[in-house]
Amino acid sequence: MRKPVIAIDGYSSTGKSSISKVIAKKLGLIHMDTGALYRGVTFFAINECSDENGKIDLEKLFKKLNDIHLEFKKIDEELILFLNGNDISKEIRTNEVSGNVSLIACQKEVRDYLMETQRSIAQKGGVIMDGRDIGTVVLPDADYKFFLTASIDERTKRRFLELQSLGIENSETEVRENLISRDKIDSERAVAPLKKADDAILVDNSKMTKEETIDYILSFIS
Ligand code: C5P
Numbered sequence: 001m002r003k004p005v006i007a008i009d010g011y012s013s014t015g016k017s018s019i020s021k022v023i024a025k026k027l028g029l030i031h032m033d034t035g036a037l038y039r040g041v042t043f044f045a046i047n048e049c050s051d052e053n054g055k056i057d058l059e060k061l062f063k064k065l066n067d068i069h070l071e072f073k074k075i076d077e078e079l080i081l082f083l084n085g086n087d088i089s090k091e092i093r094t095n096e097v098s099g100n101v102s103l104i105a106c107q108k109e110v111r112d113y114l115m116e117t118q119r120s121i122a123q124k125g126g127v128i129m130d131g132r133d134i135g136t137v138v139l140p141d142a143d144y145k146f147f148l149t150a151s152i153d154e155r156t157k158r159r160f161l162e163l164q165s166l167g168i169e170n171s172e173t174e175v176r177e178n179l180i181s182r183d184k185i186d187s188e189r190a191v192a193p194l195k196k197a198d199d200a201i202l203v204d205n206s207k208m209t210k211e212e213t214i215d216y217i218l219s220f221i222s
Contacts, residue, residue, distance in 0.1 A: 005144075007134035007135035013156070014148035014205060015150075024128045030126060032079075039092035039098075039101050043092050069084050070117065105186065135199075140197070144201075145199055146203055146217055147201070149203070149204050156179060
């Protein structure tokens with residue numbers, strides 16, 4: 001029997017990736033965190049395409065896109081992101097990457113480049129993919145679509161604790177500002193903006209635990 005294709009979109013720090021990871025395990029699906037891919041390109045751009053003032057040179061990045069080989073490898077049950085053979089799973093969570101990723105993700109060239117990686121994974125079914133445009137653009141024919149939202153206070157708290165657990169220093173104000181700024185850029189961009197697909201189920205998990213959100217989503221999947 002063909003396994004389902006599930007699209008999970010939504011605002012930053014609504015728990016999309018950690019929830020998708022658990023659902024993938026329960027249903028025997030592959031999980032793809034597409035935000036990590038955009039972060040991977042951003043990490044590359046910061047290191048390989050910055051000018052002398054530290055500003056990312058987009059034209060240089062577009063010319064070098066074919067040099068970027070991003071790959072997820074399963075290590076100890078975790079999917080670890082590799083860039084050209086190097087583990088970059090920790091580096092893609094830094095403040096510098098978070099501060100630049102939405103500007104990189106606005107670029108049509110970057111989105112086109114990552115499209116193939118995302119679609120090829122879903123071809124055989126059996127995948128849960130989380131991001132911003134999965135239900136609207138990447139996998140418009142997904143079997144199930146969900147759109148996650150939560151209050152900014154709750155999301156700030158969650159991201160702050162997540163970063164703390166990764167040993168990344170940040171004030172709550174910085175975390176909050178980054179979330180607001182990314183959501184604004186992601187929602188207002190011309191290409192593949194963050195928005196709920198018409199046929200997606202809206203899940204506001206402000207007052208739900210991670211487990212409650214997972215159970216709620218699973219209740220729709222037959
Ligand atoms: O999911 P995460 O917060 O790690 O995503 C980082 C950024 O990558 C988002 O703020 C957004 O700019 C971009 N992104 C995107 N489309 C996706 C996934 C992520 O534009 N499908």
